[in-house]
Amino acid sequence: MSAQKPSVPSGFRDFGPEVMMKRKFIMRTIEDCFIQFGFQPIETPAIENLKTLTGKYGDEGDQLLYKILNNGDFLDKVPSDVYDKKDSKTLLPQIVDKGLRYDLTVPMARYVSMNRSHITFPFKRYQMQTVWRADRPQKGRYREFWQCDADIVGSTSTFSDIELLDLYNQAFYKLGLPVIIRFNNRQVFDAILTPLAPNEAMRFMQLIDKYDKIGDKVNELLSLEVNAQAVQIWENLLAANKESGNEAKLAKLQSLFPSISLELAAEIEQNFKLSQASKGNTIDLDFTLARGLSYYTGIIYEVLPQPSALPTGFGIGSIGGGGRYDKLTEMFGFDGGQGVGISFGLDRIYDVMEAADLLNLKAQSSQNILICIMDEVNMPKGYALCQSLINQGVSAQLYPQAAKLRKQLDYANAQNIKYAAIIGQTEMENGTATVKNLITGDQQEMAVSLIAKHINPA
Amino acid sequence: MSAQKPSVPSGFRDFGPEVMMKRKFIMRTIEDCFIQFGFQPIETPAIENLKTLTGKYGDEGDQLLYKILNNGDFLDKVPSDVYDKKDSKTLLPQIVDKGLRYDLTVPMARYVSMNRSHITFPFKRYQMQTVWRADRPQKGRYREFWQCDADIVGSTSTFSDIELLDLYNQAFYKLGLPVIIRFNNRQVFDAILTPLAPNEAMRFMQLIDKYDKIGDKVNELLSLEVNAQAVQIWENLLAANKESGNEAKLAKLQSLFPSISLELAAEIEQNFKLSQASKGNTIDLDFTLARGLSYYTGIIYEVLPQPSALPTGFGIGSIGGGGRYDKLTEMFGFDGGQGVGISFGLDRIYDVMEAADLLNLKAQSSQNILICIMDEVNMPKGYALCQSLINQGVSAQLYPQAAKLRKQLDYANAQNIKYAAIIGQTEMENGTATVKNLITGDQQEMAVSLIAKHINPA
Numbered sequence: 049m050s051a052q053k054p055s056v057p058s059g060f061r062d063f064g065p066e067v068m069m070k071r072k073f074i075m076r077t078i079e080d081c082f083i084q085f086g087f088q089p090i091e092t093p094a095i096e097n098l099k100t101l102t103g104k105y106g107d108e109g110d111q112l113l114y115k116i117l118n119n120g121d122f123l124d125k126v127p128s129d130v131y132d133k134k135d136s137k138t139l140l141p142q143i144v145d146k147g148l149r150y151d152l153t154v155p156m157a158r159y160v161s162m163n164r165s166h167i168t169f170p171f172k173r174y175q176m177q178t179v180w181r182a183d184r185p186q187k188g189r190y191r192e193f194w195q196c197d198a199d200i201v202g203s204t205s206t207f208s209d210i211e212l213l214d215l216y217n218q219a220f221y222k223l224g225l226p227v228i229i230r231f232n233n234r235q236v237f238d239a240i241l242t243p244l245a246p247n248e249a250m251r252f253m254q255l256i257d258k259y260d261k262i263g264d265k266v267n268e269l270l271s272l273e274v275n276a277q278a279v280q281i282w283e284n285l286l287a288a289n290k291e292s293g294n295e296a297k298l299a300k301l302q303s304l305f306p307s308i309s310l311e312l313a314a315e316i317e318q319n320f321k322l323s324q325a326s327k328g329n330t331i332d333l334d335f336t337l338a339r340g341l342s343y344y345t346g347i348i349y350e351v352l353p354q355p356s357a358l359p360t361g362f363g364i365g366s367i368g369g370g371g372r373y374d375k376l377t378e379m380f381g382f383d384g385g386q387g388v389g390i391s392f393g394l395d396r397i398y399d400v401m402e403a404a405d406l407l408n409l410k411a412q413s414s415q416n417i418l419i420c421i422m423d424e425v426n427m428p429k430g431y432a433l434c435q436s437l438i439n440q441g442v443s444a445q446l447y448p449q450a451a452k453l454r455k456q457l458d459y460a461n462a463q464n465i466k467y468a469a470i471i472g473q474t475e476m477e478n479g480t481a482t483v484k485n486l487i488t489g490d491q492q493e494m495a496v497s498l499i500a501k502h503i504n505p506a
Numbered sequence: 507m508s509a510q511k512p513s514v515p516s517g518f519r520d521f522g523p524e525v526m527m528k529r530k531f532i533m534r535t536i537e538d539c540f541i542q543f544g545f546q547p548i549e550t551p552a553i554e555n556l557k558t559l560t561g562k563y564g565d566e567g568d569q570l571l572y573k574i575l576n577n578g579d580f581l582d583k584v585p586s587d588v589y590d591k592k593d594s595k596t597l598l599p600q601i602v603d604k605g606l607r608y609d610l611t612v613p614m615a616r617y618v619s620m621n622r623s624h625i626t627f628p629f630k631r632y633q634m635q636t637v638w639r640a641d642r643p644q645k646g647r648y649r650e651f652w653q654c655d656a657d658i659v660g661s662t663s664t665f666s667d668i669e670l671l672d673l674y675n676q677a678f679y680k681l682g683l684p685v686i687i688r689f690n691n692r693q694v695f696d697a698i699l700t701p702l703a704p705n706e707a708m709r710f711m712q713l714i715d716k717y718d719k720i721g722d723k724v725n726e727l728l729s730l731e732v733n734a735q736a737v738q739i740w741e742n743l744l745a746a747n748k749e750s751g752n753e754a755k756l757a758k759l760q761s762l763f764p765s766i767s768l769e770l771a772a773e774i775e776q777n778f779k780l781s782q783a784s785k786g787n788t789i790d791l792d793f794t795l796a797r798g799l800s801y802y803t804g805i806i807y808e809v810l811p812q813p814s815a816l817p818t819g820f821g822i823g824s825i826g827g828g829g830r831y832d833k834l835t836e837m838f839g840f841d842g843g844q845g846v847g848i849s850f851g852l853d854r855i856y857d858v859m860e861a862a863d864l865l866n867l868k869a870q871s872s873q874n875i876l877i878c879i880m881d882e883v884n885m886p887k888g889y890a891l892c893q894s895l896i897n898q899g900v901s902a903q904l905y906p907q908a909a910k911l912r913k914q915l916d917y918a919n920a921q922n923i924k925y926a927a928i929i930g931q932t933e934m935e936n937g938t939a940t941v942k943n944l945i946t947g948d949q950q951e952m953a954v955s956l957i958a959k960h961i962n963p964a
Contacts, residue, residue: 054616054838057555057604062617064624065546065631072547084896086874086903088523088921089530093650094552094606094636095572097515114553115575117602119640123594134589136581144575146515148552158512159520166522168920170906173523178552182577192551205906207889214893322889380512416544431665431780435672438542445544448628448663462626463546 059183059191065463070407071398074223075176078196078392081219082174085211087198090173092155094180098147104154104379112181114148115140148180152197153376153389160201161380169202169384176394188365190395197370199389201377206315209347209372212390213323213331216351216368219392225401226328226354227367232337233316234344234371239307240281248274256282257338285335294320294333301335319347328354339371346372349390353400362403367396416443417483417503418465420456422472424449430471433481433496440500460486467503469496517641517649528865529856532681533634536654536850539677540632543669545656548631550613552638556605562612562837570639572606573598606638610655611834611847618659619838627660627842634852646823648853655828657847659835664773667805667830670848671781671789674809674826677850683859684786684812685825690795691774692802692829697765698739706732714740715796743793752778752791759793777805786812797829804830807848811858820861825854874901875941875961876923878914880930882907888929891939891954898958918944925961927954 056062063071082089095116102110123131126142133139149155152175160171176196183189198215200208213229220227241249255269262269270278288301298316302308316333325331339348351368358364370390377385401407417437421430430446437444445465447456453470460468469481475493483499484491494502514520521529540547553574560568581589584600591597607613610633618629634654641647656673658666671687678685699707709732713724720727728736746759756774760766774791783789797806809826816822828848835843859865875895879888888904895902903923905914911928918926927939933951941957942949952960 054558054620055555056551056616057553060551060553062551062620063547063549064621065548068547068549084901086876086901086921086923089521089526090523091521091526093514093518093520094638095515095518095650097513100512111577114577116606117573117575117598119569119572121594123592123597126592128592131592134581134584134586136579139581140575148574158514162512162520163522168917170917172903180552192553200906203906207885207904207906210889211904211906214896218896318886322886322893324893418544427665428776428780431668435780435782438672438676443542443544445630446665446669448658448661448665448669459626459628463544465544 057191059185061190061192067398070402071394073407074394074397074401075194075196077222078219078394079174079176081215081222082196082198085172085198085215085218087172087174090156090159090175091177092149092152092159092175094149094178095146096149096155096158098141098145100158101147101150101154105150109150112183113150114180114182115144116146116148118143118145149177150181151179152177152195152391153199156197156199156201157377157385158380160385161377161382164382164384167202170205170208170387171201172198173201174198188363188396188399194394196392196394197389198391199387201385201387201389203388204386206318207322208388210319210322212349212370212388213319216349216390217324217326217329217331220329220351221326223397223401224406225397225404226357227330228352228354229325229329229331230334230337230350230352231319231331232334232348233312233319233346234348235312235346236301236308236316236335237338239309239312240285240305242307243277243281244274248278252278252281253338256285256336257340259336259338289335294331297333297335328357330354339369343373343376344371345374347388348372353404357404357406358400359403362400365396367393367400416445416465417467417469417499418456418460418463419444419446419481420453420460420468420470421447421450422453422470423476426450426471426473426476429476433469433471433499436496437500442500442504457486469499515649517643519648519650525856528860529852531865532852532855532859533652533654535680536677536852537632537634539673539680540654540656543630543656543673543676545630545632548614548617548633549635550607550610550617550633552607552636553604554607554613554616556599556603558616559605559608559612563608567608570641571608572638572640573602574604574606576601576603607635608639609637610635610653610849611657614655614657614659615835615843616838618843619835619840622840622842625660628663628666628845629659630656631659632656646821646854646857652852654850654852655847657845659843659845659847661846662844664776665780666846668777668780670807670828670846671777674807674848675781675783675787675789678787678809679784681855681859682864683855683862684815685788686810686812687783687787687789688792688795688808688810689777689789690792690806691770691777691804692806693770693804694759694766694774694793695796697767697770698743698763700765701735701739702732706736710736710739711796714743714794715798717794717796747793752789755791755793786815788812797827801831801834802829803832805846806830811862815862815864816858817861820858822858823854825851825858874903874923875925875927875957876914876918876921877902877904877939878911878918878926878928879905879908880911880928881934884908884929884931884934887934891927891929891957894954895958900958900962915944927957 122143178192179195180192216229251274255266259266284304288297291297291300302313323331337350348371350366372388374386419430419434421427434444434446468484471481475481480493481496482491482493580601636650637653638650674687713727717724742762746755749755749758760771781789806829808824830846832844877888877892879885892902892904926942929939933939938951939954940949940951
């Protein structure tokens, strides 16, 4: 076969060792937090029945689904009159019945619905898997990316809402990335938008959802496309939001909107009173947070990096989000799926932490050693030393040839290996190795039996 | 939208929490060994250009590739004369240009070829990702499964071959699954099959590759389909293989086949002299091991569970395999891709360890606690206690309602949670909790400040 010039499809990525070690640091940190908070892992297949996926993400989402061609003679059973139309939309359901996972929420709802009789609720599940969207590739938007979701299904408790605020806080604290955890409650909109007709309320939500992007243009568009009352509601909302501190914001909201019930206000107050922001993080009540037109019914969350942690001019998008939903599993015939969930955007968290130079030290292997043998005849003894170090719990490897020292040390540096044990003829005769710290350059000759303790003194 | 009866496509699986925790134990154990031996992670995309995949796995493999339908109006550019044939094979390349990963070896070869100018060789990479094959589903064969591969690319050293014997040994030792690590060298066949014509030699290899399944029928078929000389070679090979111990086997092979070079014999001897089997494992030279007609050119490996570790009658297939290859990256125009690699069959390892009851204890969470509040009014204090325990490093969760104690403890048991901290009105007034060990049933009242130390005395 003739040689191909290899490539990956547009919008897809290979991850080499350096990037992977950083990504794994992020994923293990998030996963450890999920586990510490009592969440348990599930995984669902990459390939779902197409009917499980379609109609769940809107028309645009349906367009972005990757569809798997039926295997074998896929045209065999297509009726001639259907085929002869030569129309993609008509032919599609005849030749495709499976698609790729588009998010982790719909598969989770399917899983919970299918397994409801075996599950003890509340069901605290986490799921970390790739999803695929046939989107136009651009900066920060990929066609294959990871989602890391934690949900508490079958709990209507406000303590579950608060737990996820604290989970966000803990995970970003452990990651070392200072964040703003914004939250709001959809019921605030229900209360303050009662003067508007349903279609006006929907337009109101659409517009303020763009507030991060279009800023003060919201007022103008509300005035043009909705009415003066909507503008007034929006200005009051902004006024409440301008107060300093969650407590003052909530008090102002209550004073400006008597339609906010005492019960709702008490719930919001408990959200920020019980949750705790670690050093560097803030947990901010933000009445302008809308989270689109999605299925959320109660608390909603969004996480942004603290601007002070980022290089000037680095574009800030959300790196996490979620909320409470009441009817997620109804599409699969199960009405017990009330719950609350959050998602971590792994790829964006990586991009942000890389830009803020927060990943370099953490991803490095903490202790490991390369055995460098200088004479081919001594390779078996070098190999035996390497296995002995491994048996002592050290991460060790033997350079597989008695190559020039320079070449062996170049390899060690390229792999971020911290130590080299150099064994030439003299050391071999003495039963020693020259152990060199490749970061400091310090080196000393020592008995091979002392190496493990030397490089791993704990 | 009307409710659907949800399902997953045939051959695909959901993994619930209990199974996932066991699978994660296996994967983390293998990954930790990869890292300890100095391998570094890479990941490649699920979706590859179809031309990267086709022609690499034989005709049967091409049939089993999952193909992604082109997005949008996929028929738009199909010429009418092509379309009008209504032939699946003719239409396929017009409407599909991408497919799903079928294994990790071809993507690795593509990655190495594409990135050869940035890679410091030898390149020790590991990769743990799912692959997809549109195979007929049956017991132990899935359409989506994990591969866990480690390769050393750009090394022709025999010490790299030996390292992978030891890596297999270490990984299964850490997993607690006793195994037989069989190995052989393809050059043995090159040496002993010289009397046969190339097509006879190929048929010889095909037949002995089935030896595990068809047993003594190999003799009969060699006699019928090849010739008497082939039968004689096979019988000599079996005779060498019957000797007790690797050393005796090799000596017998040399005496029966003078065509085995001293160099090859010395290399094989070094393989088993330098590698070390941990307690329970054996590393067995096995001259009947052929590993199909694949691209292997030197050492070949195969791992089987020790029959004594399995329940009687449990079918034993290989749970790992690999070998040395010389030309893997040539298909992508790079001739520096000589290397050696092994694979762990995660799904089969899981099946074997589950059948041998080796996963139960290991997958359990070692320490965690459920806070059980008996009165709704005390929930905020319970929540604060829970977060305080988390900040002390404990894996803690609050049952999100003041439900009946029985219900809360049922939840704890279903989640394999080890401790419950029960706080009723009395305990609340005393600043204490009744901490119950749910395994032993022991319980005692203690100050809440002592809980973390009590359940995690280290």
